[in-house]
Amino acid sequence: MGKTNTVLIVFYDNQVPFHVYYRGAEYKGYLHKKRTDVYDKCWAVGHSSDVCPKPNAVICTLCGTANPATAHPCTLKCLLCGQAHQTSDKTCPQRYQTLRLLIYRRQEKAKLQQQQYLSTMISTQDAHPERQEVKPCDTPLPQYHSNLEALWLTQPIKAATQESAPGAPFGICGTRGFGWSPPSTAATQSNPRHSYGKLG
Known part of the structure; x- marks a missing residue:
C-alpha cells in the first residue's frame, strides 16, 4: 500500500457495502469519486x-x-x-x-437482460402454443362420474364382501386400482403361494 491510507475496492454488484471487514477489523467504506x-x-x-x-x-x-x-x-x-x-x-x-462509463455499462447490461428474458418468454410460447390459452375439455364425462358420490355410498360395503378369483380386481366403475378382493379358501389351499402361513 505504501504511504496511502486509502484502498480502492471494486465490487461486481451494483450495491456497495458501507463497511468492509479485513483481518478482523471493520473499515468504513465510501463511494469512490x-x-x-x-x-x-x-x-x-x-x-x-x-x-x-x-x-x-x-x-x-x-x-x-x-x-x-x-x-x-x-x-x-x-x-x-x-x-x-x-x-x-x-x-x-x-x-x-462518478464513472459515467460504469453507469452506462450497468444500464446496457440491464437492457440486455430484459431483452433476453422477453425473447425467452416469446420462444417458450411459440414452442408450446397450447400453454397460451387454457381451453375447456370438449369430451363429455361419463355418466358414472357424475353419480360417483352416490355409488360410493352404496357399493363399497357390497364390493368388499364379495369373493372372486385370486387377485381379481374390482371397483366401483370396474377399473383396476379401486380395490382388491382377498383370495378364497379353496384357492389358498390349491395354491400354496396364496397362503399366509408357513409352507410345509
Missing part, C-alpha cells in the same frame, strides 16, 4: 507528466490560451467545465465525478 488528472504543462486531462504527448507545450494556466504572449488579457476559464475558475481548482464539478 474519480478524480480527473490534469497535467500542469499542457493542461490536458487523463495523463501524467511522464506520458504527456506535448511535453514542450506552453499554455496559459488561467485561460488555456496556447503560446500566450507575455502580457495578454486573461479571462478565467476551466478546460474541463468551461466555468470561470482555473482548471486545477478543486471546486471544479467535473474534476470529481
Whole structure:
C-alpha cells in the first residue's frame, strides 16, 4: 500500500457495502469519486507528466490560451467545465465525478437482460402454443362420474364382501386400482403361494 491510507475496492454488484471487514477489523467504506488528472504543462486531462504527448507545450494556466504572449488579457476559464475558475481548482464539478462509463455499462447490461428474458418468454410460447390459452375439455364425462358420490355410498360395503378369483380386481366403475378382493379358501389351499402361513 505504501504511504496511502486509502484502498480502492471494486465490487461486481451494483450495491456497495458501507463497511468492509479485513483481518478482523471493520473499515468504513465510501463511494469512490474519480478524480480527473490534469497535467500542469499542457493542461490536458487523463495523463501524467511522464506520458504527456506535448511535453514542450506552453499554455496559459488561467485561460488555456496556447503560446500566450507575455502580457495578454486573461479571462478565467476551466478546460474541463468551461466555468470561470482555473482548471486545477478543486471546486471544479467535473474534476470529481462518478464513472459515467460504469453507469452506462450497468444500464446496457440491464437492457440486455430484459431483452433476453422477453425473447425467452416469446420462444417458450411459440414452442408450446397450447400453454397460451387454457381451453375447456370438449369430451363429455361419463355418466358414472357424475353419480360417483352416490355409488360410493352404496357399493363399497357390497364390493368388499364379495369373493372372486385370486387377485381379481374390482371397483366401483370396474377399473383396476379401486380395490382388491382377498383370495378364497379353496384357492389358498390349491395354491400354496396364496397362503399366509408357513409352507410345509
